[in-house]
Amino acid sequence: MPNAATPSPEALEPxxxxxxxxxxxxxxxxGEHVTLAERYVALLGDTGIAHGLIGPRExxxxxxxHVLNCAVVAPYFSDNSTVIDIGSGAGLPGLVFAIARPxxxxxxxxxxxxxxxxxxxxxxxxxxxxVVIHNARAEGVVGVCRAPYVTARAVARIDALARWSFPLxxxxxxxxxxxxxxxxxxxxQEEASLKRLGAVETxxxxxxxxxxxxxxxxxxxxVGTQPQPGKPSASARGRRxxxxxxxxxxxx
Ligand SMILES: C[S@@+](CC[C@H](N)C(=O)[O-])C[C@H]1O[C@@H](n2cnc3c(N)ncnc32)[C@H](O)[C@@H]1O
Numbered sequence: 001m002p003n004a005a006t007p008s009p010e011a012l013e014p015x016x017x018x019x020x021x022x023x024x025x026x027x028x029x030x031g032e033h034v035t036l037a038e039r040y041v042a043l044l045g046d047t048g049i050a051h052g053l054i055g056p057r058e059x060x061x062x063x064x065x066h067v068l069n070c071a072v073v074a075p076y077f078s079d080n081s082t083v084i085d086i087g088s089g090a091g092l093p094g095l096v097f098a099i100a101r102p103x104x105x106x107x108x109x110x111x112x113x114x115x116x117x118x119x120x121x122x123x124x125x126x127x128x129x130x131v132v133i134h135n136a137r138a139e140g141v142v143g144v145c146r147a148p149y150v151t152a153r154a155v156a157r158i159d160a161l162a163r164w165s166f167p168l169x170x171x172x173x174x175x176x177x178x179x180x181x182x183x184x185x186x187x188x189q190e191e192a193s194l195k196r197l198g199a200v201e202t203x204x205x206x207x208x209x210x211x212x213x214x215x216x217x218x219x220x221x222x223v224g225t226q227p228q229p230g231k232p233s234a235s236a237r238g239r240r241x242x243x244x245x246x247x248x249x250x251x252x
Pocket of ligand 1: 086087088089090091092093109110111112115136137138139152153154155164
């Protein structure tokens with residue numbers, strides 16, 4: 001889960017009571033789409049919290065910690081491409097990408113029906129026409145959708161994400177996993193397991209330096225022409241047997 005971000009010192013007027021003011025950085029990041037982004041933040045702060053998709057303590061940091069944390073990654077994707085976002089929750093990062101990049105097609109994959117209903121309402125309310133919602137687990141959409149990019153944020157460790165996402169990727173596709181500040185450490189622990197699963201290139205890239213504090217750490221894992229199903233890593237087996245560190249519960 002991303003670390004708490006320092007609130008932006010420069011802020012515009014609030015758009016909706018109870019919703020944090022729009023930071024000046026939002027204009028730079030969203031450009032002409034900032035008004036739509038403001039409406040999304042207003043929805044998150046209203047029904048998103050009321051329906052339990054976002055924790056009430058997140059309200060003051062909806063922009064920096066959540067929406068901008070995702071939006072700074074939006075320029076990464078090729079023009080007019082398709083992106084599958086697994087475990088979208090309240091649309092982070094999938095809906096943020098759909099707002100910032102209307103040229104993209106976003107497939108949001110979310111197993112909880114209650115969350116899907118909220119996402120459907122948000123898509124209708126925002127008038128987005130580039131979003132498809134799948135009420136399913138990532139494992140359930142193999143053969144249903146395929147794309148050059150799969151994204152995820154605060155869903156699982158990278159080895160589990162790789163197992164779920166590699167079958168959804170086209171040849172030479174990329175898993176783009178938004179991570180917290182320990183991304184480099186997690187990657188080092190799972191590198192061998194990722195290679196066994198079919199990764200041919202792995203790395204951590206920083207997005208949003210100078211806009212967000214802290215900036216967003218993104219693990220980018222490229223697959224080859226045909227990812228191979230692999231065994232769970234030793235650390236994953238240990239966790240399943242109750243060994244090792246307790247998995248951090250990402251806040252929503
Ligand atoms: C902690 S939430 C994160 C939501 C959002 N990505 C965010 O950053 O706020 C994790 C989400 O992953 C979903 N999830 C869990 N296992 C999944 C799976 N196998 N496939 C797709 N989604 C999954 C959960 O239903 C939940 O909505």
